[in-house]
Amino acid sequence: xxxxxxxxxxxxxxxxxxxxxxxxxxxxxxxxxxxxxxxTGDDFRHYGLAISPDLDTVMYTLGGVANIVNGWGLEGDSxxxxxxxxxxxxxxxxxxxxxxxxxxxxxxxxxxxxxxLTEVTQRLSKALGIQSRILPMSDNSIPTVINTAExxxxxxxxxxxxxxxxxxxxxxxxRGESTSPIMYDGEAIMTxxxxxxxxxxxxxxxxxxxxxxSIDPILNAEPCRDLIENRSVPCVAVSPLIGGQAVKGPAAKxxxxxxxEVSSNSIAHYYEGLIDGIVVDRADQVDADRALKVLPADxxxxxxxxxxxxxxxxxxxxxxxxx
Amino acid sequence: xxxxxxxxxxxxxxxxxxxxxxxxxxxxxxxxxxxxxxxTGDDFRHYGLAISPDLDTVMYTLGGVANIVNGWGLEGDSxxxxxxxxxxxxxxxxxxxxxxxxxxxxxxxxxxxxxxLTEVTQRLSKALGIQSRILPMSDNSIPTVINTAExxxxxxxxxxxxxxxxxxxxxxxxRGESTSPIMYDGEAIMTxxxxxxxxxxxxxxxxxxxxxxSIDPILNAEPCRDLIENRSVPCVAVSPLIGGQAVKGPAAKxxxxxxxEVSSNSIAHYYEGLIDGIVVDRADQVDADRALKVLPADxxxxxxxxxxxxxxxxxxxxxxxxx
Numbered sequence: 086x087x088x089x090x091x092x093x094x095x096x097x098x099x100x101x102x103x104x105x106x107x108x109x110x111x112x113x114x115x116x117x118x119x120x121x122x123x124x125t126g127d128d129f130r131h132y133g134l135a136i137s138p139d140l141d142t143v144m145y146t147l148g149g150v151a152n153i154v155n156g157w158g159l160e161g162d163s164x165x166x167x168x169x170x171x172x173x174x175x176x177x178x179x180x181x182x183x184x185x186x187x188x189x190x191x192x193x194x195x196x197x198x199x200x201x202l203t204e205v206t207q208r209l210s211k212a213l214g215i216q217s218r219i220l221p222m223s224d225n226s227i228p229t230v231i232n233t234a235e236x237x238x239x240x241x242x243x244x245x246x247x248x249x250x251x252x253x254x255x256x257x258x259x260r261g262e263s264t265s266p267i268m269y270d271g272e273a274i275m276t277x278x279x280x281x282x283x284x285x286x287x288x289x290x291x292x293x294x295x296x297x298x299s300i301d302p303i304l305n306a307e308p309c310r311d312l313i314e315n316r317s318v319p320c321v322a323v324s325p326l327i328g329g330q331a332v333k334g335p336a337a338k339x340x341x342x343x344x345x346e347v348s349s350n351s352i353a354h355y356y357e358g359l360i361d362g363i364v365v366d367r368a369d370q371v372d373a374d375r376a377l378k379v380l381p382a383d384x385x386x387x388x389x390x391x392x393x394x395x396x397x398x399x400x401x402x403x404x405x406x407x408x
Numbered sequence: 409x410x411x412x413x414x415x416x417x418x419x420x421x422x423x424x425x426x427x428x429x430x431x432x433x434x435x436x437x438x439x440x441x442x443x444x445x446x447x448t449g450d451d452f453r454h455y456g457l458a459i460s461p462d463l464d465t466v467m468y469t470l471g472g473v474a475n476i477v478n479g480w481g482l483e484g485d486s487x488x489x490x491x492x493x494x495x496x497x498x499x500x501x502x503x504x505x506x507x508x509x510x511x512x513x514x515x516x517x518x519x520x521x522x523x524x525l526t527e528v529t530q531r532l533s534k535a536l537g538i539q540s541r542i543l544p545m546s547d548n549s550i551p552t553v554i555n556t557a558e559x560x561x562x563x564x565x566x567x568x569x570x571x572x573x574x575x576x577x578x579x580x581x582x583r584g585e586s587t588s589p590i591m592y593d594g595e596a597i598m599t600x601x602x603x604x605x606x607x608x609x610x611x612x613x614x615x616x617x618x619x620x621x622s623i624d625p626i627l628n629a630e631p632c633r634d635l636i637e638n639r640s641v642p643c644v645a646v647s648p649l650i651g652g653q654a655v656k657g658p659a660a661k662x663x664x665x666x667x668x669e670v671s672s673n674s675i676a677h678y679y680e681g682l683i684d685g686i687v688v689d690r691a692d693q694v695d696a697d698r699a700l701k702v703l704p705a706d707x708x709x710x711x712x713x714x715x716x717x718x719x720x721x722x723x724x725x726x727x728x729x730x731x
Contacts, residue, residue: 132514167510182488186492193456
């Protein structure tokens with residue numbers, strides 16, 4: 086099967102790392118063949134605005150308007166609004182760019198008009214000239230909540246941005262029973278569009294996003310995990326770790342705090358039953374005894390060329406199984 | 409009575425011209441002695457934000473942060489958000505600055521928390537170091553609606569900004585009965601703070617704002633007109649016209665369309681029963697037969713010095729009556 090015959094490739098993605106690989110896939114696949122299902126567990130309200138950080142990162146990246154240094158936010162953006170907020174005595178802890186505000190204002194207004202987050206994202210993506218389909222994992226808002234030793238329960242953005250993922254995640258122990266420190270404030274339901282994309286997928290790729298904080302919320306949106314466990318098409322994950330270090334963000338720190346081995350091997354184990362193969366850095370090892378295909382690759386995406394190169398290697402590899 | 413013995417001077421103001429004179433008064437009176445009651449008939453929602461253009465113009469001007477060229481908006485502001493709105497296909501007809509957005513975001517959020525517009529304005533003013541009291545004419549939102557020949561009924565900002573006050577105002581005629589083209593979408597009720605300020609005023613000044621579109625909505629907030637008609641203290645108006653021309657905005661055009669003579673004399677007539685005196689440009693005439701005091705002055709405020717000079721002349725003049 087040649088790349089240009091793919092009709093539907095589904096990528097699950099969180100923020101920056103996920104967006105980069107999704108962009109690589111979009112550049113190689115036929116226009117419209119890529120669907121990115123994006124984590125919305127870190128969505129939140131701030132200054133009354135409906136903010137969807139991962140959706141925006143994927144959208145800005147695929148639209149070619151993302152800030153190339155940060156990976157999130159818009160290129161050439163400013164923070165005049167935040168400066169004025171500080172003048173009003175606000176601590177302005179969440180980095181909202183001025184251009185970025187247009188996205189949040191339109192989304193907030195449209196959601197208030199009972200337009201779904203799926204439709205809102207479609208409208209914004211279309212205006213940015215994006216041909217891939219970017220889907221929120223769910224149209225109902227189910228925040229990811231993280232229990233920390235220092236502050237107790239935090240919403241994702243408090244943990245991630247306000248406290249720069251420095252708090253230690255800690256299970257909640259009730260009468261000797263300990264629960265996961267990562268919780269969901271309700272049960273997310275996948276959208277019909279997301280279900281249909283997974284059911285009709287030729288290939289499924291878990292982008293190099295945080296497995297616990299970005300991919301798990303998507304898998305836990307009903308019935309995502311079931312659909313992937315019972316799929317008939319290849320599914321691979323790309324490790325977010327290189328040499329036991331996270332490329333970006335709290336993945337390594339979090340795994341350690343959760344008592345996991347911090348390695349791509351551990352990521353492979355984490356996704357057991359869900360994936361047929363894993364893409365890891367050339368230097369990393371995965372247990373040979375597992376019935377799991379392994380693609381060693383240069384998984385660090387420094388620039389746009391790297392995105393397309395890595396996406397190409399992954400697509401070629403997966404394609405080779407179905408020939 | 410010396411200026412520094414005034415405890416309470418009340419100014420009624422609309423936007424730019426009103427804000428300038430209010431600033432002059434604030435500079436001369438003892439700290440906290442000035443209360444500005446501001447038109448909120450042109451408040452509206454845009455992108456879901458609660459926008460109070462006149463309140464903001466007065467607040468930014470008294471806070472020393474207004475854009476000195478426009479008279480409205482913040483000094484050093486940018487329009488990155490609007491640029492992005494255009495990228496999303498929005499026509500971005502209302503000039504919202506990026507810094508300015510902080511004001512609207514906080515106001516919107518606080519109003520949603522059932523904090524009154526009076527309290528919201530107090531919080532914002534305090535953060536900007538303003539010692540004068542800026543009061544919305546009402547805490548209930550009663551939009552001014554303008555009937556036009558070209559577009560029918562328009563809200564104030566549509567008329568004023570979107571169509572740059574170019575449409576012709578036209579009375580609505582029903583079975584031979586013609587109504588005023590300027591209407592209110594309900595009955596505005598003055599706040600307790602506004603009523604109390606008027607009841608305890610030493611002096612009352614109508615700033616050089618549009619009588620029909622800025623001062624009338626304040627007078628029509630119950631029981632403002634009654635309180636002023638039955639006052640026991642001096643009340644003067646400052647004409648917004650010089651030589652039959654408006655310094656800024658649609659006052660002259662509007663008066664013509666309403667069939668009024670376009671002159672300061674006509675303004676004096678318009679405020680009959682409400683004022684003891686009028687401040688007009690040196691070149692302008694007011695009918696000598698009226699029992700109305702007239703102060704000819706240089707009423708054009710080109711800079712901050714002009715504001716204080718004009719305010720000083722008005723205060724000295726009014727003070728001379730009560731000596």
